[in-house]
Amino acid sequence: MTDFLKGYDIQYWLESAPQGYLLDTEYGHDPDAREPELVLSDPVLREQAVRTTVQLVVGERCALAASSGLINAAPDEPSRRFLATQTLDEARHVEVFTHRLLDLGVKSSELESTIADMANPNLVKFAELLLERVDKKDFVAGVVGQNVILEGMAFHVFEMMYAANRDANRKFAQTLAGTIADERRHVGFGENRIGSLIRENPDRKADVERLQQEMSYYMLATFGSQFRQGPTPQEVGEIMQRGGAPATSSAEWKGVKLSGADPEELEAALADTILREFKVRLERIGIHYQTPHRP
């Protein structure tokens, strides 16, 4: 256990994140990178960008509250130190995505009301469930909820968003790339640490499976409702073409052309990827995937 945690110490984190892929960035991107003019001027694109970013802020706020709350529940000192780095990663994500909302023209005075109005209720419910477990200092449930379910599932959404924005919005894509790099560490820690804890405490397995069943419903419902809100990818493509934005027709993720896909196609590709890899991840920690039921 100690050897595996050596790879998650603060020295490693300092060298790989602040002194590595975050070097020379400001709020997660090159200092001179800006939101594309079209995203700021077109009301449909701007609202979609604000709505998407609000979900990122809500998810990251949940992760910040959970990772900091889990420090006191961690069973060993190396895990506490890892969670300290995760806490700062999550705070950084909150900061860069909040900063993006301001860059998109949301006024500081309207920040909280915008977030409250646009937050996806399924994501809010997920956060409530997770933080309930964290408040009870349930380390296993907290790490499964946060590092395996929330981050493990969100990871693929971030990758898809990165693919869609790589050419169209370098600034946003770069903040996503930094976030993805952080999430990789968090997911790795979750799998490794929880895998060993479940092996040591097999009596927790049934409870963790129930938790997965309940929590993953809200994550999948969040992704589904996000796809069904706002303009379709074709509409976005048309607006961008009319506005003379860089062509994104080549943007592809898991074999799906992102600019031409309809929402159902995207949702299916995402659900397929998330679920397939999520099941593999759960197997690695000794948990069998439970199909979520509508509550």
Next chain:
Amino acid sequence: MSSELGEVHGLPPEAFREQVRSFQFWFDAVQGYLEGQEYGHRDHPEAPALDEDERERLITVLCNYCVGETAALEGAGGLIRLAPNREAKVFLSTQTVDEGRHLEVLTHRMRELGVDDVEAAIARRANPSLVRFKQRLLDLIERGHWTSAVFAQNVVLEAMEFAVFRRHAQVADPITAEVLAGIVKDERRHIGFGENTLGRALRDAPAVGLELRALRRELDSLVLTSLEHTLSDLHASTQEKTDLSRDYLQAVTRLGFA
């Protein structure tokens, strides 16, 4: 960039607070003094070997620093939930990782000194007053007492650590001195956050002062007892002990709790 120290002091108060409590500010600040270090220090081939008595005393002192840093790590992590706004949450996240780093570099130093089971050494050598302080701090956080917990952690605990670490860095072997110097730089930011947060809380609700004065009376005895033990392990003279206790008391008094 915008978060350079010289520039931030020209900002209006709200913008200044937002800036100095950001990840970005932390990032720029630590980059300067942590780059090129591994576990808080560079190679020091010139460092003299410690004799057995010095080594033993240093291990005991480091064990007690670890108790303080563990309190600060758990404290800063727990305070995030209580923080009233985003900027305070982000600042406390940077403090959480600072405290985690302090714990890591101190335990690493103990391993360099030949301690195999760090946890057992800390449990055996921890000063009971410091352990009680830690329990009291975590109890304040558990009960959701934001102002009192910030006072206990970012003023009392940090002021004590700042005074002791700074003095110890002046007389320590080169490796320990570099480790402590890096920690002291972080503590300055933490104390600044505590003073600023409490200064505003006192301005907005003067009654808070009564609560904090009572808490200070309770915590001072724990702090001064543990200071006395640590300074004895460091072979500090009576005059140095008096000076350090005064430094600690002055730091707390700056907030008006004479």
